[in-house]
Amino acid sequence: MTPAARARRVLVVGGGLAGLSAAIQCQDAGAEVLLFESRPRFGGATWSFQRKGLQFDNGQHVYLRCCIAYRRFLERLGTADLAPLQDRLAIPVISPSADGPVTAWIRRSSLPAPLHLLPSLLSYRHLTLAERVRLGRAVRAMLACDPGSPELDEETFGSFLRRHGQSDRAIALLFDLIALPTLNVHADEAALGPALKVFRTGLLDEPDGADIGWARVPLARLHVDPAIDILRKGGAIVHDKAKVEAIDVAGARPAARVAGERLEADAIILAVAHEAAAELLPPGGALDPVALRGLGTSPIIDVHLVYDRKVLPYELAAAVHSPAQFVFDRTAAAGLDPADGQCLAISVSGADGEHGERPEELIDRYVAALEALLPAARDARLVDAVVSREHSATFRAVPGTARLRPGPISGLPGLYLAGSWTDTGWPATMEGAVRSGVAAAACALGESAAARGNDRPLEEVLA
Ligand SMILES: Cc1cc2nc3c(=O)[nH]c(=O)nc-3n(C[C@H](O)[C@H](O)[C@H](O)COP(=O)(O)OP(=O)(O)OC[C@H]3O[C@@H](n4cnc5c(N)ncnc54)[C@H](O)[C@@H]3O)c2cc1C
Missing domain, CATH: 3.50.50.60 (FAD/NAD(P)-binding domain)
Known part of the structure; x- marks a missing residue:
């Protein structure tokens, strides 16, 4: 003192x-x-709310290992163990297809940064081999940028990626998986500066920076x-x-x-x-x-679905070619006994289109999306569903x-x-x-x- x-x-x-x-x-x-x-x-x-005896959050929140101030805040609160980090970044990325869902993984290897993601990116099957090889150009360009340059406030991340050889598909199927939930706007709208902050500090500078943590309460x-x-x-x-x-x-x-x-x-x-x-x-x-x-502002919506059985075999998953962006297993946090079912939160960032839609429309669309991604959801009974919306979730990082x-x-x-x-x-x-x-x-x-x-x-x- x-x-x-x-x-x-x-x-x-x-x-x-x-x-x-x-x-x-x-x-x-x-x-x-x-x-x-x-x-x-x-x-x-x-914030959190109760419904039919279960606990829900207004929106799924995650943090990364590189978030040192937030982690220290949790330690001061004495709750760090209630929001553990993954031992090692691992995100299953599921795509629906006529022959059944296809899963690719974004995960870090034990190689030093920035090579730690290389094995996973080279085997990322939602992109063609040529697209995967071209990812190296964007990574090198991001590493070469001066994070303090005022020019980073003048260009979008999408335009930067295209200048460095990335296709629309690579942006939608890979870069937006990270950009959208962290910046709350698509890469084509997001300013380059904050995008670089996330990709450099989280994914490229340290091997473990992007290990994901989230609350189990x-x-x-x-x-x-x-x-x-x-x-x-x-x-x-x-x-x-x-x-x-x-x-x-x-x-x-x-x-x-x-x-x-x-x-x-x-x-x-x-x-x-x-x-x-x-x-x-x-x-x-x-x-x-x-x-x-x-x-400005940018909205986020979450669609919370309670099923009578386990339908998501992972703690979290990302989706491509689907309106569902990220899905989290919230069973423990909701206070639901896993023997009684599974509680999922589908998080939709940059939700300009979805924000004004009626809850029933959203629930129908996201239930159908999950059925395309998770075969077990097709046989499961939906016990409850609720949509939470935050119109001004964040400012608009353009x-x-x-x-x-x-x-x-x-x-x-x-x-x-x-x-x-x-x-x-x-x-x-x-x-x-x-x-x-x-x-x-x-x-x-x-x-x-x-x-x-x-x-x-x-x-x-x-x-
Ligand atoms: C659905 C959703 C999902 C998100 N997901 C993530 C995520 O996964 N990871 C992540 O890191 N971040 C995420 N965020 C963003 C993150 O939650 C916010 O950036 C952060 O919590 C903002 O905190 P803040 O204290 O700056 O502002 P706020 O949380 O907006 O707090 C400001 C407070 O001031 C109060 N206030 C306003 N006017 C007055 C007044 N006149 N007098 C007294 N009080 C007043 C408000 O009521 C409010 O409680 C998400 C946000 C939302 C909404």
Whole structure:
């Protein structure tokens, strides 16, 4: 605990992962913390609901071994073992066909990076041999790119891949398998910068960076319950159903208006989504609220299906030539006894088309898609089905958005910004949200070096 932190009162607006991680970071440093969340629940974009005695998440969330801030957050919460990582990246990729489904695997070998994926890519049977051989050109081009170049905000990932010899099929059947769920837009729409971040940090720079982890319990149990417990036990003032109505930085100390009451603090961390931040930003700073809204939104839907028996023989699977993008076995997390059936979540990113469709249409389409991918689903009985939708799941990571993402410094006295939409170097992910919370907390705690926020290695910010 530093003397400076002990004397500080930090007010955090927004109880998503950015706000929760910022609040815990400040409390751990000895600050007095107040956290206000407008909804009747914490967790922001990661939340859980009950239906007919089972637990569902608003959307399947995964993280990668390279997500060091998020992993450290889980360790601080004491829940890392509830969201284990694969020992070794392995994704079965299933394609329906008239002769029965065909499965290829994306998995890492024991070769050093970037060769660790080579055996799997060379045997990736959803592409022709010529297409597989040409993948090397794209990999070399990605490795040659300067990740800090502003030019990466001017081109789409799809156009970059085509410039480096990749076919429409290679983009749809391989690159989009990674780009779409991590960037929440197709490669042909995604900015090159965030795509390179994912492919370099996750897949190419280290052999184990893309090992996948996900919660085996509901997200509320993984994040919210332990985080709120830590904060309340540490003496923080924590309220849900507490919308911050305005922020005022004109006085000697910044202040927030909550339920008509004016609350002053030494620092305020605004950890809400970019659209809400645009509403709350007080005038006078360099940030233009209209520009923030330019980050746009991209939807995700999940179709949750409960079958009377096991139909998916893997913990997770990806699909090509199918509307189902990724399918996860959620049986344990849902609280369903495996003897009674299997609970699946089909995750559909970049779901612009699907978002407005009626639930019955979606359920019919995705049940049919699963029957084409998983023969066992054809004989199984569908016990329950529900669709969850998040219209503004993430900002839209298209060219031109990197320059719209501010760092933690708002330019207004005592006001700092957090949220997965801020400039974290990552796409809108749980990792980005936690990083942004940690960086904003470091600034709010008055560590002047931390004013450089994202430029500092996370290890240093967290030290
Ligand atoms: C369906 C879905 C699937 C996803 N899948 C993945 C995945 O697999 N992997 C991954 O890494 N990421 C995934 N993401 C993205 C990830 O969940 C988000 O990037 C991250 O959780 C955002 O956290 P945040 O704290 O920045 O913002 P949010 O979660 O949006 O939190 C902001 C909070 O601020 C509150 N708020 C707003 N206005 C006010 C106000 N005036 N006063 C008080 N509170 C206010 C909001 O109610 C909200 O709780 C997914 C997102 C969705 C929706």
